[in-house]
Amino acid sequence: MKNRLAGSTHAANRLTVWQRIVRDRWLYVLVLPGVLYYFIFKLMPMFGIIIAFQKYNPYLGFLNSPWVGFKNFNDFFNNPDFMRLLVNTLWISFLSIVFYFPAPIILALLLNEVRVSWYKRSVQTLVYIPHFLSWVIAYSIFYMLLTTDGGLVNLLIEKFGGEKIAFLSDKSWFRPLVIIQSIWKETGWGTIIFLAALASVDVEQYEAAVVDGAGRLRQLWHITLPAIKSTIIILLILRMGSVLNTGFEQIYLMSNSINRSVSQVFDTYVYQVGITQGSFSFATAVNLFKSIIGIILVYSTNFIAKKAGEATIF
């Protein structure tokens, strides 16, 4: 009994490893289902990546399928799909970083200027809602509003004497719609982390600034923005890491045979080639390429931030 107590006070050195494992047996019972989960559904797929270097045959399995080296990667880079996917993916990421990334920051700053707390809370209540709806619901709502077949937006356009716009099938509307949808769905939710950082700012700083004659813009520049700077940088580092991840569901739901040339991105391509066409090895190679670029980007952005003396994640 004495030993068990010692365990929780970090003085377990006198016990052998085996004695400690026996002592903590119930903890191992508790951890087992979770460990099994991570082993089966996280670790095994990581080993499964080896099929990117094979010509995978379901009957032969992971271990016995013939090895082909970097053939799948070569095929992919020499495939005309590659450039198209890269351009489409980078376009969406670029637009998303320029328009969608700053949106929660701006909204949080605006909310921070609201002094009437019930008003602030009410707005927050409203703007968080879309986050909890699925992409299917979000897309369906957009669909019902934008369809040329009796959608609200097109009815309004017609009412004011305009021409119907085929938002959902017109290629040139695909990218703007993806960004608008993301902004609508996630901006409110994205403010939480910034508002928390802003809540920790000492009110005395603002009071001192007022005494020194600083206007609201100068308060924003010298007190408010520095308070959220490190949060912004950390989120930007993480965002850079997912430049090639556009998210699957939203894009998949929005894509159709008409806008395919602009809507197909790495994530939907992996699904299409892998799951629907069964080219498992090829699709895994595409996905691995994407993941490795992501890791390189995260580490290099992190490195640059560190060099610049900013907050980092590693």
Added chain:
Amino acid sequence: MQNNTVLSRIFDVCNYVFLLLYGLLCFFPFLYIVSASFADSAEIISRSIFLVPHNPTVAAYEYIISSPVLPRSLLVSIGVTFAGTVISMAVTMSMAYAVSKTYLVGRKIIMGFVTFTLVFSGGMIPTFLVVKMLGLIDHFAALILPVCVNTFNLIVIKNFFQRLPTELEDAARIDGCNDMRIFVNIVLPLSMPVIATFTLMYAVGYWNDYFNSLIYLNNTKKWPLQIMLRQIVMFSQGGIDEASVDEAYVKPPAQSIKMAVIVFGTLPILAVYPFLQKHFAKGVLLGSVKG
């Protein structure tokens, strides 16, 4: 700290108005869908903006309830959400408790790998192949087991357990309780807010899931609501849609039927939203304090 210059006043007014408009913009589309679901199609076409339909009718809902397709997928969704949430909570909470004990042998390896999964994963295809090897294709278990533990949730709950005072646990240990009993009888009752938060988070996740049904379920009879919903909403688009659905053929629905289906998919979320809102912000922030 208020500056009462004219410019500052003007900014405040604009800001309040803008925030109100933006807030309404987040909610209006849904309000429109709800009210349109009670309208007859003629009305949807003739009057563009309305929040209260002139001739409210529940025909759309009657149609949905009487068709075999939607009640079935509603049941599937409810079942998967319930079972999934229970399993996820059980596995996540107990694992989090065990790894919150810094003296546990092997904890570093487990947490090292868990954290690694945040930056790197096997990806869609290898995970699919593992699920396939386990024979889970077309089983409801495929909607639950591959996403059973959410790593962010696990880390947040682990951090919560680590901050709990240990005196009670130590006292129980002197009284001869084993770790299992301590976890169930002492730690869990202390964790009710955390249990509420993450139960809701998992439930919303399972209810909203689309991806797993898409890749793991070929049998349309087993489709949950989200994937069925997309099929129904998109149906009149005919040729544009990729996945054809012959077995679960739905009579081409009118606008209001589609709207009503969307309401079905959203209602449970909005019903728990007040509870969600009370807890989620805390959940998000707990995690960001210390990773």
